[in-house]
Amino acid sequence: MKKIEAIIKPFKLDEVKEALHEVGLQGITVLEAKGFGRQKGHTELYRGAEYVVDFLPKVKIEVICEDSVADRAIEAITNAARTGRIGDGKIFVSSIDDVIRIRTGEKGEAAI
Amino acid sequence: MKKIEAIIKPFKLDEVKEALHEVGLQGITVLEAKGFGRQKGHTELYRGAEYVVDFLPKVKIEVICEDSVADRAIEAITNAARTGRIGDGKIFVSSIDDVIRIRTGEKGEAAI
Amino acid sequence: MKKIEAIIKPFKLDEVKEALHEVGLQGITVLEAKGFGRQKGHTELYRGAEYVVDFLPKVKIEVICEDSVADRAIEAITNAARTGRIGDGKIFVSSIDDVIRIRTGEKGEAAI
Ligand SMILES: Nc1ncnc2c1ncn2[C@@H]1O[C@H](COP(=O)(O)OP(=O)(O)OP(=O)(O)O)[C@@H](O)[C@H]1O
Ligand SMILES: Nc1ncnc2c1ncn2[C@@H]1O[C@H](COP(=O)(O)OP(=O)(O)OP(=O)(O)O)[C@@H](O)[C@H]1O
Ligand SMILES: Nc1ncnc2c1ncn2[C@@H]1O[C@H](COP(=O)(O)OP(=O)(O)OP(=O)(O)O)[C@@H](O)[C@H]1O
Ligand SMILES: [Mg+2]
Numbered sequence: 246m247k248k249i250e251a252i253i254k255p256f257k258l259d260e261v262k263e264a265l266h267e268v269g270l271q272g273i274t275v276l277e278a279k280g281f282g283r284q285k286g287h288t289e290l291y292r293g294a295e296y297v298v299d300f301l302p303k304v305k306i307e308v309i310c311e312d313s314v315a316d317r318a319i320e321a322i323t324n325a326a327r328t329g330r331i332g333d334g335k336i337f338v339s340s341i342d343d344v345i346r347i348r349t350g351e352k353g354e355a356a357i
Numbered sequence: 358m359k360k361i362e363a364i365i366k367p368f369k370l371d372e373v374k375e376a377l378h379e380v381g382l383q384g385i386t387v388l389e390a391k392g393f394g395r396q397k398g399h400t401e402l403y404r405g406a407e408y409v410v411d412f413l414p415k416v417k418i419e420v421i422c423e424d425s426v427a428d429r430a431i432e433a434i435t436n437a438a439r440t441g442r443i444g445d446g447k448i449f450v451s452s453i454d455d456v457i458r459i460r461t462g463e464k465g466e467a468a469i
Numbered sequence: 470m471k472k473i474e475a476i477i478k479p480f481k482l483d484e485v486k487e488a489l490h491e492v493g494l495q496g497i498t499v500l501e502a503k504g505f506g507r508q509k510g511h512t513e514l515y516r517g518a519e520y521v522v523d524f525l526p527k528v529k530i531e532v533i534c535e536d537s538v539a540d541r542a543i544e545a546i547t548n549a550a551r552t553g554r555i556g557d558g559k560i561f562v563s564s565i566d567d568v569i570r571i572r573t574g575e576k577g578e579a580a581i
């Protein structure tokens with residue numbers, strides 16, 4: 246099973262959520278974050294205004310899915326989150342050993 | 358070493374914390390999150406009211422522990438967080454390569 | 470590629486950021502967190518006042534980097550975040566399978 250973590254622009258959350266839903270992904274966790282990438286000292290557009298890129302508000306999305314769905318999920322996030330401008334975000338993919346659904350005690354892929 | 362991430366109902370945080378303490382776990386990190394699981398478009402109870410399940414407030418717990426303690430930690434979280442209703446939460450288990458205690462520079466299991 | 474997660478004292482964020490920049494690391498994600506380590510029931514100093522250590526405000530930093538840079542990043546964080554007092558924080562290191570830069574579609578180390 247894979248964990249897909251995406252740091253995106255906050256206003257893209259709804260589009261990313263819909264895109265994940267369209268490829269059949271149902272579970273998603275969202276956290277507020279701030280961050281910066283490669284443009285430290287340069288400017289980035291945020292809500293129409295230019296900011297010196299230090300920490301900018303970002304949203305962190307976490308999606309756990311089966312291996313076979315990961316590529317589709319990554320593509321869905323990439324396409325939905327992209328504006329073409331710097332700061333569009335990053336996706337980090339890692340491996341998960343186990344999943345447990347607390348209500349039922351189900352484990353593994355059945356619990357996703 | 359294992360990383361146990363649990364997304365739970367916020368009002369269950371204290372019970373989960375106590376349950377972890379009872380199995381000997383001392384360290385815990387907590388983040389505010391929002392999310393949804395499989396019931397998109399259906400309703401979930403939150404503080405006695407019914408919500409259409411889009412994003413609901415959740416708490417994310419992160420516990421790093423030795424491999425030998427992981428099963429007990431997962432069981433403790435599962436039992437403490439369960440209400441029997443949908444939305445009780447998920448646990449994700451992954452592997453950690455190293456831990457460092459910043460104050461002392463200790464590494465590995467000694468640093469947990 | 471490695472994921473370095475560090476839970477530090479909030480007032481140390483700027484120093485840690487500068488230390489990472491000095492070893493050539495450009496990307497960083499920051500989340501607000503709360504937590505406790507081994508001193509449950511004891512006191513910890515926070516902004517000059519003593520608190521019984523239950524949940525204290527912490528900052529969580531996430532840095533994804535190439536394997537060859539990880540040790541330098543860990544050392545930079547450790548040195549910048551250390552005050553010598555309890556509660557200085559923890560660093561957790563894990564492995565990342567892939568990285569994607571959303572704007573360009575680049576993958577792997579080129580996307581970091
Ligand atoms: N190496 C990294 N480690 C941790 N977080 C990162 C890293 N790189 C980027 N991020 C996070 O992703 C967010 C978006 O990064 P961003 O899209 O600016 O990446 P970038 O590499 O600078 O690409 P671009 O040139 O398109 O701006 C940052 O604000 C930060 O939160
Ligand atoms: N696949 C997933 N990826 C990421 N986060 C998830 C996933 N599934 C659930 N979550 C997180 O866990 C929270 C609780 O999920 P929930 O307990 O509703 O799971 P579920 O599979 O729908 O089980 P149930 O049928 O008991 O409701 C969600 O709000 C979301 O934050
Ligand atoms: N095992 C753990 N799992 C998850 N988070 C942890 C763990 N240990 C510590 N943390 C997080 O790191 C923060 C700082 O921990 P802390 O520095 O107090 O660790 P410690 O082991 O008690 O070391 P010290 O003796 O120097 O205080 C905690 O508030 C918590 O958020
Ligand atoms: Mg950038």
Ligand SMILES: [Mg+2]
Nearest residue numbers: 394395396444
């Ligand atoms: Mg659900």
Ligand SMILES: [Mg+2]
Nearest residue numbers: 506507508556
């Ligand atoms: Mg401590």
